[in-house]
Amino acid sequence: MKHKYLDDVATLSLSCDKCVGCEKCTEVCPHGVFVVDNGKAAIFDKNSCMECGACAKNCPTSAISVKAGVGCAYAVIVGWLTGGEPSCDCGLTECC
Ligand code: SF4
Ligand code: SF4
Numbered sequence: 001m002k003h004k005y006l007d008d009v010a011t012l013s014l015s016c017d018k019c020v021g022c023e024k025c026t027e028v029c030p031h032g033v034f035v036v037d038n039g040k041a042a043i044f045d046k047n048s049c050m051e052c053g054a055c056a057k058n059c060p061t062s063a064i065s066v067k068a069g070v071g072c073a074y075a076v077i078v079g080w081l082t083g084g085e086p087s088c089d090c091g092l093t094e095c096c
Pocket of ligand 1: 036062
């Protein structure tokens with residue numbers, strides 16, 4: 001079964017004008033969010049994006065923007081590393 005996150009909350013965006021079709025984003029994305037067709041990337045499945053930031057870091061033309069290190073993925077990883085509850089450490093006193 002494919003992993004899904006909340007609908008329409010991922011901060012991922014793509015500037016097609018900057019894309020040179022190198023396919024790095026399709027290689028590094030663990031969830032198959034991108035496809036490259038006719039030399040241009042497109043966001044195929046935005047709701048599967050966990051905002052890890054790998055695509056933006058590896059894009060040679062800065063065509064991809066995503067706020068990495070926020071949201072559920074970051075919170076779960078912090079929980080693993082600290083042995084505590086998942087927390088995004090955003091400073092809110094209530095669960096975000
Ligand atoms: S990594 Fe960047 S330039 Fe390469 S295909 Fe993806 S969006 Fe386009
Ligand atoms: S941030 Fe991570 S999960 Fe989201 S599209 Fe980029 S590589 Fe894929």
